[in-house]
Amino acid sequence: MEALFVNLAAVLSGWLTSLGLSPIWADTVLLFVKWIIVITIITLNIIILIWLERKVSAFFQERLGPNRLGPFGIFQTIADAIKLLTKEDIVPSAADKLIFKTAPMFFIVVAVMLYTVIPMGQGMEVINLNIGLLFFISIGSLSTIALLMAGWGSNNKWSLMGAVRSVAQMVSYEIPLAFSLLGVVMISGSLNLQDIVAAQGKLWFIILQPIAFITYFIAATAELNRGPFDMPEAEQELTGGAYTEYTGMRWALFFLAEYTNLVAVSALMATVFLGGWQGPWLPSWLWIIIKTYGVILVFFWVKWTFPRIRMDHLMSFSWKVLVPVSLGNILLTGAGIYFCRWMGWC
Amino acid sequence: MIEFSGLSLYDAVFTAAAGVTVTAALGVVLFRNIIYSALSLVLAFLGVAAIYFQLNAGFLGVIQILVYAGAISVLIIFAIMLVMNRPAGRTNLTSPRTREVFTGGTITAMMLTALIAAIGLSDWPKTVLLKGADDTVGMLAELMLGDYVVAFEAAAILLLVAVVGAIILAKGVENK
């Protein structure tokens, strides 16, 4: 069970080379296969996640949630997806058509690219990148452009307002996001996510870096445009923000991308702070799924507890609280490492 | 290198990345809508990042995406939105004086010719692409915080000064 997928990949790779493909092309084909699998997993995940979020939010509000279609309403998302696929695709006549149409595609591509480096088990990742953590952060920062494109292309003031807000928010929160991860990098001494997982063999980094975990959690919530930080959508104020003008499948792409980001960030949190795929008894790829879903549930919990924060409070919280705290955490971690070496503990 | 119908994978990646970069760069200077120019610039940055990745400079590529495509381009688009005072289709015009365009084009053409000639005529060491060291991040870190630490600190101060200066310039100073 443990090495199920690794062995499958090895078998496929061996079969491809036996067909006469040179190793590098066999690797390329394998990469494509991996991507297809990743995209399938993401799609399946999201079907479950949307249902889960609706169910969890219902329970928080003492409601029942979807319960009509199938047992516990589990087919509700599929029905919704079919509905969205068959809806009319409206492009406003005043919109900048090229940008309007490109934005959702760009957004989802960026979101899917996040999965390149996440270790989904022992030896299971699309590419074992040397600078995986940094890659994750930098790709995550690209989604601002997609939102800005959506807001600009819609040619609607609500859209533009939502886009501008979200971009300002995401650019600001990227700084504490990266800084809070730096503490982990200092301890593990590597940007490679598999190395970071390996460094947590004895002790999870959430215990060594609690401040970093909290700052990362807050910054990630803002980065995902979720929970109390869902300024860009802000249904009550901006009628849907950057997504106002989108209909049918284009809107669904944004929705998909948001949940894709959510899973990716939760998986990264599980990897960096919660010991990744390590765990007893169960196979590693099951552990990462369990941990990721645990983090996602916490995200749901936070989202359905707190009201939306005002924009200026949001920005000043980032610059005046989160950035200094994460910088202080780096200082503390450095001092701790020196102290540890001086005492000869590590 | 593994040849595949006369073109190695490496060459194919370079050609694609270079093509995207040059096309996007042309887009930056030729689009009449400055928003298109800015988005084109993002594409050019991404192409350059691809070239970095291909050159085994992964750290630099990631920094390129993070700083250029993620932050600087957003800054540029914000600035564009703040200073936009005419229809979007007429925001990025060429100079009205043909003399200027002609001079600029001539200078560019001459410079490009000179550069190409220089590159073509020079005797570059016959380097077969060597497998570079894997841990460029470690090497960079050692250089940055070792031999070049003064420059590193100077760059940090430069950034701080630039941030403060930009804020003062953009916000204006309150007159007492």
Added chain:
Amino acid sequence: MIGLPHYLLLGAVVFSIGVFGVLTRRNAVAVLMSVELMLNAVNINFVAANKFMAVGTAVGQLFSVFVIVVAAAEIAVGLALVISIYRQRGTVDLHDFNLLKW
């Protein structure tokens, strides 16, 4: 077979496009964008030269990092200047920036 000259050629072409933009654009922001293109072209040259001519070190990449730092500072200050001028004169057209002309 792609070698160092190809990268240098790419750098030269991108740099020239940047120069053309700087010389012919009217919009100040477009000029700043062209400057960014030129800086990127320089970075390509640095990294390529490092890769092909200084194997085993990362000095060229280090230079690129510094260039990126300077570029970030430059674009921040430059855009702040443009916005400041726009406040004063209501335009970003370089031909209208004639306060110092006489």
Added chain:
Amino acid sequence: MNGQGLIKGLGITFKHFFQKEITEQYPDVMPQLAPRFRGCLQFEFEKCIACGICVNSCPNNVLSFETEKDENSKKKKLLSYTIDFQHCMFCNLCAEGCPKQCIYFDHNFELSSFKREDIKMVYLRPAEMDMREEESTNGQEQQESKEQKQIDAMQKALQKNPGKVLSKILEQEEDIIILSELMQSDEKTAGKIAELMVKDKEKAAKVAAGFVNKAKKNRAKTETAGEGGDAND
């Protein structure tokens, strides 16, 4: 300390997560309605006395009715009653005003229909009611016979114990004695008094007073006329 409220909030939602859902699963399970819930307006035709209070009190002119003057009894007769429910705002003024409680809200809230006209409820005078009316005209005879019985009973009572019965219409004991004597002597007077007492007491009192006066005058005459009057009796 900052942030305590956040943790408190998280705790509250956590608690609510495990609480029982309060969702009403309406079409499957009917909701528990409050006793004074106002659902559909109901009307009981037979109780209605066509007073018109409900129609006048309705702010939205939901209610209207048609009446007719009954030739025989000179009473208002309700012909039809209409509730145009689409305008109703459930203010309950009609039900509050009704003296007979014949209009009221029930608990049926499933009022949707495909057509606007379907919401309008028209209550026509039920045919059974007219039939019952006829029966009640027969009943008048019955009532008369009933009255007759009462008169008979009254007569008996007058014969048995005149003083007690007559004290209701006459005040002075002297008069009562005179009248009872008169009635004992004259069957006709007794019958008239008994009938009047059942039907109309005031009239009975007047008539009785008349009889008493007459009897007093007669007595005075006979006393003044001497023996001759006695002989006449």
